[in-house]
Amino acid sequence: MKFNDSSVQSHMTMGFVTVEPSASLPDILQTITEAKAPCLIVIDDDKPVGIITENDLVSVLAANQLEGKNIADMHAGDVMTSSPVTVHYSSLLKEAFVISQSHNIRELPVVDPDGYLMGLISQNDILDAHFNMLDELQTLSMEDSLLGIGNRRAMEMDLQYTHNNALRYQRYYSIVLLDVDYFKKYNDHYGHQEGDRVLRLVSDTIKASLRSSDRLYRYGGEELLVLLPETYPLVAAKVVERVLENLEGEAEPHCESDYGVVTASAGIGSYEPGCGKEWKALLELADAQLYSSKQRGRNCVSWQGDKGSLAAEAV
Numbered sequence: 001m002k003f004n005d006s007s008v009q010s011h012m013t014m015g016f017v018t019v020e021p022s023a024s025l026p027d028i029l030q031t032i033t034e035a036k037a038p039c040l041i042v043i044d045d046d047k048p049v050g051i052i053t054e055n056d057l058v059s060v061l062a063a064n065q066l067e068g069k070n071i072a073d074m075h076a077g078d079v080m081t082s083s084p085v086t087v088h089y090s091s092l093l094k095e096a097f098v099i100s101q102s103h104n105i106r107e108l109p110v111v112d113p114d115g116y117l118m119g120l121i122s123q124n125d126i127l128d129a130h131f132n133m134l135d136e137l138q139t140l141s142m143e144d145s146l147l148g149i150g151n152r153r154a155m156e157m158d159l160q161y162t163h164n165n166a167l168r169y170q171r172y173y174s175i176v177l178l179d180v181d182y183f184k185k186y187n188d189h190y191g192h193q194e195g196d197r198v199l200r201l202v203s204d205t206i207k208a209s210l211r212s213s214d215r216l217y218r219y220g221g222e223e224l225l226v227l228l229p230e231t232y233p234l235v236a237a238k239v240v241e242r243v244l245e246n247l248e249g250e251a252e253p254h255c256e257s258d259y260g261v262v263t264a265s266a267g268i269g270s271y272e273p274g275c276g277k278e279w280k281a282l283l284e285l286a287d288a289q290l291y292s293s294k295q296r297g298r299n300c301v302s303w304q305g306d307k308g309s310l311a312a313e314a315v
């Protein structure tokens with residue numbers, strides 16, 4: 001389901017049960033029991049002319065028992081609510097909800113412009129669709145539309161959560177800032193659309209190089225952030241080295257780069273139990289280390305433990 005797919009037609013059920021106006025009450029009782037349906041739609045010429053709910057049947061049966069009438073003599077027409085309230089198939093869910101609320105009914109037959117029956121929608125169907133759409137909207141509000149990874153809002157929430165856990169249980173975690181090298185030159189040479197494609201390639205390559213417990217976010221522009229829970233700085237450096245190698249291994253041409261292919265630089269900020277640093281301070285640290293990687297010639301990773309910008313391998 002898509003969050004903007006909010007027409008009645010997309011959410012109605014085709015599993016409705018119909019009866020003719022001439023159906024006898026015993027047949028109606030048997031049909032509704034066998035179908036386990038909340039209601040029966042009475043149709044004439046494929047158009048809804050009435051609706052029979054479980055409540056209608058209970059009321060009629062109770063009244064008849066009191067009056068001693070024979071139910072075998074009764075028909076759909078004696079039991080149904082005539083001229084049922086219907087909703088047009090192209091109506092919005094919220095219109096259907098208003099109609100069902102204002103008439104205090106739970107099931108609405110859905111009709112086409114000529115009044116022919118197309119389906120049935122219930123208040124429950126409408127509420128289910130509504131909550132599913134809310135879920136989808138929430139997911140979308142946390143996702144970067146270009147790269148399909150977490151956006152900055154998602155990143156901040158997850159960082160705070162990871163930080164709180166680390167604080168409480170004395171755990172390590174590392175964050176990595178990655179920035180595509182010479183990306184302005186890439187855009188200028190190959191065009192912005194190609195730049196977008198390469199950003200997706202970078203993001204996909206990074207994602208494929210990470211463990212499932214690691215998370216990738218778009219920090220902004222061509223900068224990405226990786227959150228590595230439970231990860232020591234040295235281990236984080238090894239992970240990032242692998243990421244950078246994999247990216248270089250994609251061999252995506254970049255004729256304006258010293259490397260001839262698309263590469264990225266990275267900086268790491270790590271939380272160590274008792275260090276007293278907030279996640280925002282780690283972000284600043286990662287940013288400073290990223291700057292250091294750029295200064296060292298790019299396509300490399302720096303972290304605080306690497307003795308001030310020696311290559312990761314050398315430590």
Ligand SMILES: Nc1nc2c(ncn2[C@@H]2O[C@H](COP(=O)(O)OP(=O)(O)OP(=O)(O)O)[C@@H](O)[C@H]2O)c(=O)[nH]1
Nearest residue numbers: 179180181182183184185187192195196221222294
């Ligand atoms: N195609 C594309 N370009 C983007 C996007 N976001 C940011 N950019 C571009 O990324 C470029 C980043 O340039 P700079 O910050 O100068 O960095 P750089 O050219 O990568 O140089 P270094 O980081 O020093 O290697 C800018 O030209 C931005 O316009 C995006 O979503 N798509």
